[in-house]
Structures are given as structure tokens and as C-alpha cells.
Amino acid sequence: MEDELISKKELLEHTNISYGQLYRWKRKGLIPEDWFIKKSTYTGQETFFPKDRVLSRIDKIKNMKEDISLDELVDVFSPVFDKISLNVDEVAQRNIVTSEVLKIYLDFNGCGQVLDFNEILSVFILNKLIVSGDLNLDEGKILLEVLQEGVIKFKGIPCEVFLMRKLGVFFCFMASPPCRIYHDKGTRLIRRINMATVIEELKLKLI
Amino acid sequence: MDKNVRCELRINGCGSSKGGIFNTVKINGAGKIIGNVICRVFRINGSGIINGSLDTEDGKINGSGIVEGGIKAHEFIINGSGEIKGSIKGENVIISGSVEIAENLDVQNVKIEGSAKIGHDCNAEIFYSSGSFEVQGLLNADDIKIRLHDLKSQVTEIGGGKISVAIEASAGLKALKNTVNPVLESEVIEGDEIVLENTIAKEVRGTNVTVGRGCEIDLVEYKGIFRKTGDAKVEEERKV
Known part of the structure; x- marks a missing residue:
């Protein structure tokens, strides 16, 4: 489960960026502090x-640099929750989620016509x-409960x-992170989702 | 809160107060503020202690100041001595006296004319020092200009775009007489354009690297041009 590592030298060579760029992106928080492993x-x-993770991040920074400023990029990559909120119809229209799943979510949550960022994230x-x-579907409801409280408890980290x-029982x-998990053989890890990655993905859709 | 109703906090002589939101806060004499302070203008003339954090647009310590929390400031000038137990975040910081920051210094521009000790990292767009400094972590800035006078500066790592270290002319003269030996010590220096004098480092990596008089470098790695001038000592150089 451990990520494969790349040294700084290899990274610069591979991506063709300079030390100045790397340090600038670090300063701006475009490359998170905890990715620098000594x-x-x-x-x-x-x-x-x-x-x-670092290669895909640098790829994105390089590709987007021309149309948006570095400071705007910071918002995209920051794991801090935004003040974005969307109308329920808009969430479906903008193809952020399918209308079926949205309906399930609304049934479960019974919230109003406007979803805040955390809610959009959960349904995403x-x-x-x-x-x-x-x-x-039932498993999805368990997940939603965990997400709802979890995103508040982990706010920002x-x-x-x-x-x-x-x-057959889901949990x-x-x-x-950084954490390692070890579980018994009968347990199957279905997915491990990095919140920062999903948030980034979602924010790109919301721009 | 309506900006017009912000009041003024002034301690003349000796006194203490609670924190809060103010227009201006002035300590003339000896004062202690217990709690967090948010204000537009902040001055200590004399000695002051804030038992909390400070958030100001324009701050100045003339004399001595202790801030138990962090400082957020647009402009902050320390002319006397300052002890910050948290971080300083802001736009422009000028240190002409001496300051000790327990955590980070995160600013746009920093100018050190006196001495600064930073417990963790120093992040800036423009870093200029004509004084002396000690950074326990990383000094990361786009433009780093270090002018060495008569004291030693020390940092664990330096990274950035343009990095230049030089001996100030007057200090150079003194150095010739062997009275002082101003030097910069860093384990690693990485940048695009690096020009060094009187620097002791294990590794220097960059695009174009110039190593000048008084330098002792174990390893230089460069991509473009490498130059060695004066009595510089470089044990190993590698073009990558």
C-alpha cells in the first residue's frame, strides 16, 4: 500500500522543472509539506x-499555469473546505453526480435545495x-454517515x-495519514480514498 | 463590527489590560495585555507583553516586546527586541533589532538588518539580510540576498530562485585584517541562479552556480554554467 517514492533529483529531471519552481510551489502550498519526505x-x-501523486500534481500545475494564476491554483489544491454551495438542480446539471445518486442522497439526508461544499463532496x-x-445503496448510507461527521472532525487536515x-458485512x-493499516485475512479492503485527491477532482469540476 | 466604534487602548506608565478589538494600541512604558489583540495600529515604546496573539495592519516594537502567540500583520517592524512564541505571517517585515521567532516566518518581503532567530522555516518572496540570522529549518524564497557583515549566519537548508551571498565591502576589509570572518553556513543550497561568497555548505545544487572567495563546498551539482573564483574550495563538482 506504500507509495512508490521519487527522489528530488529524479523529479526535477523527469518533469523538467527547476529548483526555483519547486520551492515556489512548495511556498504557495501547491505541493503539500507532507509530500517532502526526508x-x-x-x-x-x-x-x-x-x-x-507528485507527478500528477506537477502535471496539473504545468498544464493549468497559463490560464489561471498560482494563487487561484492554491484554492484548487487546498484541502480546506470551500464556501461553494450549489443548487440541487445544478449539481445534477453540471454532471457532478448522476441524478439517481443525487435522489438517494436527498432521501437520506432530507436537506434543502442548496448543498454546501461538504455535502457536494459526500454525494460526489x-x-x-x-x-x-x-x-x-445501504452501504452508501453507512458511508454518508461516516463522511458527514468525519469531514468536520478532520477539517483541514x-x-x-x-x-x-x-x-459480506460492510464497514x-x-x-x-501517514498511517499503515493491517487487517486479518478475511477482511477485504474495497477502496482507500484520499480526500485531498477527491476534493481536487471535485474542485476542478466546480471551477 | 463597525470600524468607527473601535476604541483606543493606551497604556502610559505601567499597567495591564484585557485584549480585544481596537483601533490603535499603544504601550508607552511597561504594559501587559492579557488575551488576543486585533487592531489597526500597534506600537510598543518601552516594554510590552501580549499574552495571546496579535493581528494588526501596522505594527512596531520600539523597545522590547513579547508575544505569547503568533503575529499576523501587514507591516511589522521590530526596532528593539522581540520574542514571538508562535509564527509571524504577513506582507512586509523589517527586523532592525533582534528577534526570536519560535515557529515560522511567512511573509512576502523580509529585511533583516539586525539579528533574527527562527525556530522552523522562513518563507518569503524576497529575503534580504544585511544582519545575521539563524533558521533551524528551511529558508525558502524566490529572491534571496544575503550580505555578510561581521557575524555568522546559519541555516539548515536554503531553496529558491535567485540566491546570492556576498561579503559587504566594509566587512571584507575587516576580514582582510583577520578581525572578523563573516560566514554563512548551510547544509544544502538549491536554486536556479546561485552566487556565493564566504559560504560553507555540504551540497550546492543549481542551474548556474558561481562559487567565490572564502567558500568551502563539498559538492556542487550544476546544470548550466559553473564558475569558481578566488580561493574557493570545492571538493567535487558534477554536471548533471
Whole structure:
């Protein structure tokens, strides 16, 4: 489950960015502090990054740089919850979630006509999992309950959602990385969702 | 809150007050404020202690000031001595006296003319020092200009765009007479354009690197041009 790492030198070579750019993005928070992993090597200390995440992030920064400013980008990548709220119809119209899943969510939650960012996020995650067939409806409700309180409890700090099933019984929990989990053989990890990644994905849809 | 009804807090002589939201806060003499302070103008002339955090547009410590929490400021000037137990976040910070910051210094522009000790990292767009400083963590700025006078500066890591370290002319003269030896020490220095003098570092990595007089570097890695001038000592150089 551990991410593959890439050293700073390899990263600069691979992405063709300069030290100045890397440090600027770090300063702006475009590359999160906890992605800079210090490790001792035989040549001294070196900095490593989680390979897949940092490469995809840099790719996005490079591709978007031209149309939006760095400061606007910061908002996209920050795991802090936005003050965005959307009308229920808009959520379906803008293809953020399918109308079926939205209906399930509204039945469950019984909220009004406007969804705030956390609610959009919950239904967005639910949509992903139901569409992919990882969860059924009842399981989705359990997930929603966890998400609802979890996003408030973890407000602002990076966290992940773990979805598991044992003997057909579904359960899920949230944890803040870096963490490793170990479970018995009968338990199956269905999905491990990084909230920051989903938030980023959602924000791109909301722009 | 309506800005017009903000009042003024002034301690003349010796006194203490609760925190709160003010227009101006002035301590002339010795004063202690218990609680967080939000104000437009903040001045300490004499000695002051804030038992909380400070949020101001325009702050100045002439004398001595202790802030138990963090400082958020648009402009902040420390002319005497300052001790900040949290971080300083802001736009422009000028340190002409001496300051100790327990956590981070996160600003747009910082100018150190006196001495500064920073417990964690220093993040800025423009970093200028003609004094001395100690950064326990990373000094990260787009434009770093360090002028060495007669004291040692120390930092664990430096990263940024343009990094230049030079001996101030007058200090150079003193150095010739062997009275002082101003030097910058850093484990790692990484940037795009690096020009160094009197710097001791294990590793220097950059696009274009110039290592000048008084430098002792274990390893230089460069992408573009590498230059060595004066009596610089470089153990190993590598083009990558």
C-alpha cells in the first residue's frame, strides 16, 4: 500500500522543472509539506516524494499555469473546505453526480435545495462508488454517515477513507495519514480514498 | 463590527489590560495585555507583553516586546527586541533589532538588518539580510540576498530562485585584517541562479552556480554554467 517514492533529483529531471519552481510551489502550498519526505541515504540526506501523486500534481500545475494564476491554483489544491454551495438542480446539471445518486442522497439526508461544499463532496464520493459498483445503496448510507461527521472532525487536515468488507458485512472509517493499516485475512479492503485527491477532482469540476 | 466604534487602548506608565478589538494600541512604558489583540495600529515604546496573539495592519516594537502567540500583520517592524512564541505571517517585515521567532516566518518581503532567530522555516518572496540570522529549518524564497557583515549566519537548508551571498565591502576589509570572518553556513543550497561568497555548505545544487572567495563546498551539482573564483574550495563538482 506504500507509495512508490521519487527522489528530488529524479523529479526535477523527469518533469523538467527547476529548483526555483519547486520551492515556489512548495511556498504557495501547491505541493503539500507532507509530500517532502526526508530520508537518509549513503550520500547524506535526500528528499523524496510520493511518485504518482507528485507527478500528477506537477502535471496539473504545468498544464493549468497559463490560464489561471498560482494563487487561484492554491484554492484548487487546498484541502480546506470551500464556501461553494450549489443548487440541487445544478449539481445534477453540471454532471457532478448522476441524478439517481443525487435522489438517494436527498432521501437520506432530507436537506434543502442548496448543498454546501461538504455535502457536494459526500454525494460526489458516493456517486463514484455506486457507479463503479463498489457499494450498494445501504452501504452508501453507512458511508454518508461516516463522511458527514468525519469531514468536520478532520477539517483541514489530510485524511483518507477506508472501505472494507468482511463476510459480506460492510464497514468504513477515516484516518489521517501517514498511517499503515493491517487487517486479518478475511477482511477485504474495497477502496482507500484520499480526500485531498477527491476534493481536487471535485474542485476542478466546480471551477 | 463597525470600524468607527473601535476604541483606543493606551497604556502610559505601567499597567495591564484585557485584549480585544481596537483601533490603535499603544504601550508607552511597561504594559501587559492579557488575551488576543486585533487592531489597526500597534506600537510598543518601552516594554510590552501580549499574552495571546496579535493581528494588526501596522505594527512596531520600539523597545522590547513579547508575544505569547503568533503575529499576523501587514507591516511589522521590530526596532528593539522581540520574542514571538508562535509564527509571524504577513506582507512586509523589517527586523532592525533582534528577534526570536519560535515557529515560522511567512511573509512576502523580509529585511533583516539586525539579528533574527527562527525556530522552523522562513518563507518569503524576497529575503534580504544585511544582519545575521539563524533558521533551524528551511529558508525558502524566490529572491534571496544575503550580505555578510561581521557575524555568522546559519541555516539548515536554503531553496529558491535567485540566491546570492556576498561579503559587504566594509566587512571584507575587516576580514582582510583577520578581525572578523563573516560566514554563512548551510547544509544544502538549491536554486536556479546561485552566487556565493564566504559560504560553507555540504551540497550546492543549481542551474548556474558561481562559487567565490572564502567558500568551502563539498559538492556542487550544476546544470548550466559553473564558475569558481578566488580561493574557493570545492571538493567535487558534477554536471548533471
